[in-house]
Amino acid sequence: MTKAAGLPAHLAHPFSPAGRIDPYPAYAWLRTHDPVHRDPMTGMWLVTGYADCAALLKDPAFSAASGQRERSRDDDLPVSMLTTDGLDHTRLRAPGALLLGPAALASVADAIAADADALLDRAVERGVPVDAVEELGAPLATAVLARLFGLSEDGRATLAALARAASVNLDPLAPPQIARVGRAAMGELTRFLDAHTDRADPHCPLGRLAADTRLTRQEMLGVLGLAVVGGWQPLAEAVGNALYWLLPRPEVRAALRAGGRDAADTAVDELLRLEAPIPFTARVTVHDAELPGGRVPAGQRVLAVLAAANRDPAVFADPDGLVWDRRPNPHLAFGGGPHFCLAARLVKQSGATLLGRIVRRFPEAVIAGPDPRWAPSLIPRRLTALPVDLGTDVPDAGSRDAGVPDAAGLQDAHA
Structure with missing residues (x-):
């Protein structure tokens, strides 16, 4: 293929x-025109077709570990699933399920539901438009991780600040000065988690992970740090991104109210397909690689552009529209292959918990003010703000349960 x-x-x-x-x-x-594209601006290969991205994510010729070493920074990220391939990756990933797997999330499902209710109750008490990005998404992400880590209320503010600062480590193209901030924040986050681990409840997911003998202390802290970086920011931004698409469509909100938990779960997948907070992932070719759309030589930096693959009309009918009940929905918002995001279940189920409650309790909710603006960042894909007028709160006997994944739902959800 001749490259453009x-x-x-x-x-x-x-x-x-x-x-x-x-x-x-x-x-x-x-x-x-060029789904496997050598980009003259960055010197990287941009892979945008669905078939190409799906193949890339499964092909060991495209190394995630090498992709992270090629970042615009002068240090190494902690050892974790993000920075390893092959057997090392598998060895780290299995214990990670103690923190983010079905049983771990099921153990905190009721507490997360209560946190979502408390967020919305506080929004009602304020009686003014709520910023869905800063006042719903970010606090929900903090609450979910605090439950998994067994953090007290006092530790939540520290976790939120460090998670936000360290999330720059998601961006493989972060400028050096921003990368330095992320490096410092990652160090602080690791020290915070290290100190807290010794005090953690042995029965919470973090306590069970810390007691597992398959990992060294540093490896365990690497898994924890990745859970924060890979879980907090995507969940925090997914809420605003989802409401941006959901609130202007009353017919979709009515369908979600009628459909309950299953409908919320299905809709969250579609909302993530349309606006994935993490729009691409980095790899480096360890040898020449063939993709359906073209060949990538060895030693090349490659971006699998998940946001482009998720709107490929060869796979998704009406790819730029919201089809809330789309099934199947094989989107790549969480990547794929061996490095499929371990926090995917956390983001999907927690997002469904909150969105199910919003559409049920606030049927008149609307976006307030001028059109929302997308932030000029590469990662995450996020809104600068999303002011929402919640309208009238309509609590009823089932409002706090409808659309909310319970423990059984969390265990049965697709990983």
Whole structure:
């Protein structure tokens, strides 16, 4: 295949200031004309077709560990599932399920539901438009991790601040000065988790992970740090991104109210497909690799552009629209293959818990003020703010249970 020199002049590069706001026109052109594209602006390969991304994520020729070592930073991330491949990755991932697997999430499901209710109760008490990004998404993400870690209320503010600062480590293209901030925050986060682990309730998910003898202390802390970096930010931003699509569509909200928990679970998958907080993942080819859309030589930096693959019309009918009951929905918002995000279940089930309650309790909720703006960041894909007028609270006998995954639902959900 002959590689195109670059995008047409009328399209903003997806990493340019304008392209970061709306990368989808450029993604669509690349996906159609050059799905395995050598990008002259970055020197990287941008893989945008669904078939190509799905194949890349499963192919050991594309190394995640090497992808992380090629980041724009002058240090190494802690050893974790993100920075290892093959047998080392598998060895670390299995104990990680003690923290993020079905049983761990089921053990805190009721507490997370109570946290979601408390967030919405506080929003009602304030009586003003609530910023869904800062006042719903971020506190929910903090509450979920605090439950898994067995943190007291006093530790939540520290966790939230460190999680936000360390989340820059998700971005493989972060400028050096931003990467330095992320490095420092990751060190502080590791020290915070290290100190807390010795005090953790042995019956909480963190306590069970800490007692597992398969990992060294540093490996265990690496898993914890990745859970924060890979779980907090995606969940925090997914709430605002989802409500951006959901609130202007009263017919979808009515269907979710009628459908209960199963409908909320299905809708969250679709909302993540449309606006994945983590739009791409980095790899490096350890040898020449063939993808359906083209060949990538050895030693190349590659981005699997998940956000582009998730809107591939070859896989998804009406790819740019919200089809809330889409089934099957094989989106790649959490990656795929051996490195499929271990926090996927956390993000999906916690998001469904909160969104199910919002559509049930606040049938008149609307976006308040001018059109929301997308932040000029590559990772995460997020809104700068999303002011929401919740309208009238309509509590009823089933409002706090409808649309909320219970322990059984968490165990049965697809990983």
